[in-house]
Amino acid sequence: MLAAACAAAVALGSPARHVSAQTKAAPKLIVILVVDQMRADYLQWYAANYSAGLARLVREGAWFTEAAYPYLNTITCAGHSTIGTGSFPYRHGMILNNWYDPKTGKSPYCTDDPTVTEISYNNLSPIQGDSGKLMLVPAIGEQVMDRGGRSVALSLKPRSAVTLTGHKATAVVWFDDRGGWTTSSAFTKEPVPFLKSFIDANPLQADAERVWERMLPLAAYQGQDDMTGEGKVTGWSGSFPHPLAVAGGKPEDFYARWQRSPYADEYLERMAEASIDALKLGQGATVDFLGVSFSAV
DSSP states (O other): OEEEEEESSSOOBOTTSOOOOOOSSOOSEEEEEEEETOOTTHHHHTGGGOOSHHHHHHHHBOOOTTOOOSSSOOOHHHHHHHHHHSSOHHHHOOOSSBOOBTTTTBOOBTTEEEEEEEEESSOOOOOEEEOSTTOSSOOHHHHHHHTTOOEEEEESSHHHHHHHHTTOOSEEEEEETTTEEEEETTTOSSOOHHHHHHHHHSOGGGGTTOEEOOSSOGGGSSSOSSOTTOOOOTTOOSSSOEESOOTTOOHHHHHHHHHTSHHHHHHHHHHHHHHHHHHTTTOSSSOEEEEEEEOOO
16 A cells, blocks of 8 residues: 655654754644555665655654554555544554445445546536545544534545545545546535646646656666566556557546646645645645655555
8 A cells, every 4th residue: 555654844854863853843834745556665775866856854853763554454445544644444444445345235335425426627528526524533624624624635536635635624625536536525516616627727638748768867767677576557568658648548547547647646746836826825824734645656
């Protein structure tokens, strides 16, 4: 599931180095970044290539080298709910991505909610919605809102975005595999204007001709390209380069490739910056919250 998360006041760093004292002033913006499936040892394997964000967190933050998950299923929904609420699955109730419901005989998705409807930013037809209905405790984002702040959560997956902000949000958005961004009537009655403006101004089709190439010479990488057991994506071989556009390909295949490329995480990062600017997060009288879950790893 996920193996790396950092927050404004709790970031990745090294316990062997001196860590400067945190300011005693109350934070104005709480930021939680989750990198889904980023192994902790990636920080060491690729340390020489980090020059800014991760390098600063390692240098100036707190790196918990003996941290462990005290529960069995470190799956996306359970892990994000644990990060989002500060409690464990036996309390927040989100034990898996799907689990068997003996009352219905079905295995619902952890954010499924038949009482709400998806609200598309790209004019997709309405379908059953998602919400934090099955979460048994409040998440950080909604606690911030209860104190007058704003809460924004962004991800490619509803189970990642919803569980960081909880039962309500100023804005929460995730990617619909049918080809567009969406939210739910559990959080808003219509698309949030600043997100609608950003999405309209930044269509995914602008990435259609991009090609995912190596950034460094082949000799700089560990291991081999196209290893045994490597997962396959429709339209791609196991070797670089990986073009997002494939002749004669279906639109849904392009969206699948895009979500598995670095360009998806780049898009989320730009959306997060747009959220901070549009809402002036961290500049109000109360504390605000921003949660972003990156899934491309």
